[in-house]
Amino acid sequence: MTKLEEPDRRILIELQRDGRLSNAELSQRVGMSSSPCWRRVKRLEEDAVIVGYRASLSPSALGLGLIAFVSVKIGAHSDDEAEAFGRAVQNVPEIVACYSITGAADFLLQIVTADLESYAMLSAKVLRRLPGIKEMNSSLMLTEVKAFKGFPIQAGGVRS
Template identity: 40%
Template sequence: MDRTDRAIIDELRRDGRLTNVELAQRVGLTAAPCLRRVRQLEEDGVIVGYHARVDPAALDRGFEVLVNVDLATKDRDVVLGFEEHVATLDEVVECRRMFGLPDYFLRVALPDLAAYEAFATDGLGAIPGVAQIDSRLTMKVIKAEPA
């Protein structure tokens, strides 16, 4: 990947709706070679998709909570059961298994605090093997990559 490929990626990350002509102008290429490069980046798996960023509040998911989850035991059945269950929860927008503690880091999006309380109690808290749930509320987002 060269400087031009990186420029293409940077421009598409800022605005995935650019036409090929606009993209080519921004990166200093003509349309045909620009399109070939974009297609190659797609075929190589560098560009994996194009998405619309939507205001979470418009979907009644404007209240975001960062959640650390620790499991009581780390045996295979508990871990797989937790991961399978969490993957089905619409409120969970991101789930990462961590090295060390916590066992899992989740980003959860809901309408409000009351909805989170119900989710923590009846959703996460009801999953077999969960030992501890530690919630963090964001005061201010300083920097975030586009979703």
């Protein structure tokens, strides 16, 4: 784990808010000159603290009106079975996230589709055919109460 100093935290807070900031704007916001700020950003990238820059997209604007969370139990609890399942989900674009979890299920999938009919078709023709599935339980999102906006970073001993 990379040791984060206070200037690193301030940089990360600002880049999570707006990944398109120019180095000049970023350095001004964090109270540093441009060169040291740029070097810190490069180090954070090299240390894989910053792993990419993306646009945050609206699912509904893309015609993706249904978000489902699917708990999956696999039949055999072998490494091969789990790895086969993990490889298979990589090939399903509607599965936007997959986590190996503790508890009653083995995996949790986050899935986006246009609507309930599209989800039903995906479930029947794709999800149920993924390797090793013993049981699936779907929960459909009604409303998004809190959207992911970034990871919590302590700056100056105060939450950002």
